[in-house]
Amino acid sequence: MRHPRLFSLMAILLILAAWESVCKLLAIPDFILPTPVRILTVAVSQGALLLPHAGITALEVFMGILISLLVALPLSMAMFAHPSIENAIAPFLVASQAVPVFAIAPLLVVWLGYGIASKVLMAAVIIFFPITVSLLGGFKSCDREYRVLFQLMGAGFWKTMRLLYWPWALPHFFAGLKVGVSVATIGAVIGEWVGSQQGLGYLMIQANARLRVDLVFAAILWLSVMGVSLWVLVGLIEKKVITWR
Amino acid sequence: MLQVSGLTKRFGDLSVLDDFNLALPSGGFTVLIGPSGCGKSTLFDVLTGVVPKDRGEITWRGESVPHLGKKSAYMQQKDLLLPWFSLMDNALLPARIHGEDLTQSRTKASRLFRRLGLDGFEAYLPGTISGGMRQRCALVRTLMFEHELVLLDEPLSALDAITRRSLQSLLLMLQSEFDKSILMITHDIEEALLLADEVLVLSQPPMRILERFVLDGRKPRGLSDPQLIAIKEYVLNRLQEELAQ
Numbered sequence: 001m002r003h004p005r006l007f008s009l010m011a012i013l014l015i016l017a018a019w020e021s022v023c024k025l026l027a028i029p030d031f032i033l034p035t036p037v038r039i040l041t042v043a044v045s046q047g048a049l050l051l052p053h054a055g056i057t058a059l060e061v062f063m064g065i066l067i068s069l070l071v072a073l074p075l076s077m078a079m080f081a082h083p084s085i086e087n088a089i090a091p092f093l094v095a096s097q098a099v100p101v102f103a104i105a106p107l108l109v110v111w112l113g114y115g116i117a118s119k120v121l122m123a124a125v126i127i128f129f130p131i132t133v134s135l136l137g138g139f140k141s142c143d144r145e146y147r148v149l150f151q152l153m154g155a156g157f158w159k160t161m162r163l164l165y166w167p168w169a170l171p172h173f174f175a176g177l178k179v180g181v182s183v184a185t186i187g188a189v190i191g192e193w194v195g196s197q198q199g200l201g202y203l204m205i206q207a208n209a210r211l212r213v214d215l216v217f218a219a220i221l222w223l224s225v226m227g228v229s230l231w232v233l234v235g236l237i238e239k240k241v242i243t244w245r
Numbered sequence: 246m247l248q249v250s251g252l253t254k255r256f257g258d259l260s261v262l263d264d265f266n267l268a269l270p271s272g273g274f275t276v277l278i279g280p281s282g283c284g285k286s287t288l289f290d291v292l293t294g295v296v297p298k299d300r301g302e303i304t305w306r307g308e309s310v311p312h313l314g315k316k317s318a319y320m321q322q323k324d325l326l327l328p329w330f331s332l333m334d335n336a337l338l339p340a341r342i343h344g345e346d347l348t349q350s351r352t353k354a355s356r357l358f359r360r361l362g363l364d365g366f367e368a369y370l371p372g373t374i375s376g377g378m379r380q381r382c383a384l385v386r387t388l389m390f391e392h393e394l395v396l397l398d399e400p401l402s403a404l405d406a407i408t409r410r411s412l413q414s415l416l417l418m419l420q421s422e423f424d425k426s427i428l429m430i431t432h433d434i435e436e437a438l439l440l441a442d443e444v445l446v447l448s449q450p451p452m453r454i455l456e457r458f459v460l461d462g463r464k465p466r467g468l469s470d471p472q473l474i475a476i477k478e479y480v481l482n483r484l485q486e487e488l489a490q
Contacts (some may be wrong), residue, residue: 125475143322153315154343155342159342163338243329244328245372
């Protein structure tokens with residue numbers, strides 16, 4: 001496979017072409033399944049409608065990422081420094097992922113209202129787990145020989161954290177962050193579905209109720225672009241930060 | 246300078262060190278040679294305090310100490326350079342950890358870089374240079390400690406023959422120019438005979454000293470010396486006998 005990107009682009013185009021052909025051959029109406037061309041047309045022509053909603057969802061996702069980072073970074077360091085904290089918190093961490101976000105979304109809307117706070121928290125809950133677990137795993141994966149070297153050099157925990165554990169765990173952190181940002185939109189959109197007055201999730205519910213399936217798909221397309229862009233952005237930051245690989 | 250008496254260390258049912266005794270003169274180059282798994286590295290771990298001793302006494306300059314801790318510099322088989330730091334930053338690691346003046350340390354490191362043939366490579370990352378150069382950088386880092394005693398755990402075993410030979414010369418320089426006392430572990434009897442003032446042949450665990458050879462101070466030595474050839478043959482036979490038991 002000499003050109004993997006070209007190959008994946010070809011595969012996507014092939015799927016879209018098949019979709020377009022099936023819709024046209026079977027004369028499927030737009031309110032059941034619109035064609036890719038129709039979706040793309042709506043996504044662009046309805047840009048003025050989609051953009052403000054996308055902005056709100058992006059803000060929720062961005063703030064969710066920020067909050068999850070603010071919690072995940074110190075928490076994973078604390079869990080690494082004190083295994084007793086990890087033992088105490090691990091069951092809650094796992095439970096937070098075992099409960100479907102759909103189950104807690106109505107509660108968050110009741111507690112935090114119809115504004116963006118409940119959606120931000122939903123996104124943060126989803127992103128927080130992969131970042132925390134990956135970072136903790138990264139700290140723990142540090143070779144014993146390096147830890148011994150720092151111990152023999154007389155380095156305390158925080159100096160070792162700064163000079164050894166953090167850089168060591170950075171690839172793990174970025175792997176977790178990539179997973180986190182690519183699913184972050186799920187939390188925000190579910191929150192918007194349950195109760196909101198703006199955002200792409202809200203727009204999807206409204207469009208669906210009016211059988212504007214093409215607009216629903218256009219919103220999904222914007223969400224996908226948002227997720228992929230975040231993923232690419234994290235990848236670029238990773239390349240900039242981790243220069244030694 | 247260093248006196249070890251009655252040192253004992255067990256791991257479960259396995260007795261690795263049992264009443265082990267050792268005396269190191271100041272400024273000497275002592276080499277420990279023995280079968281794999283005989284407990285040489287455990288001795289270093291106990292001496293440096295990486296693992297606690299069960300019994301015995303370690304005396305440093307007439308004073309009983311729990312372990313050598315920061316009194317010795319320890320260089321291991323792997324270079325353990327941090328891949329995210331340049332060679333210079335790796336060399337400055339001890340200074341950074343101890344909060345020393347970096348400008349002064351940088352001057353000292355630059356002098357060592359020149360002396361060890363690393364001049365011009367200060368800004369390189371470890372991943373971009375050869376194994377021999379990495380090991381030399383690790384040696385610079387070891388020399389950045391102002392410790393009189395240097396513990397070397399098979400520092401050259403991962404290198405090719407030519408690089409190894411050049412680094413052997415550097416180890417001799419370490420002893421003569423920098424006035425260090427060296428305790429080195431090796432599996433290579435020829436290396437031991439080329440470098441050491443004293444060679445200690447060790448037994449299977451529980452480790453004890455089987456033979457002790459004091460070599461004349463003349464260095465560099467040639468391995469064609471009949472006396473060295475005789476010692477080499479004797480040690481090899483002795484180690485074979487030990488393994489057969």
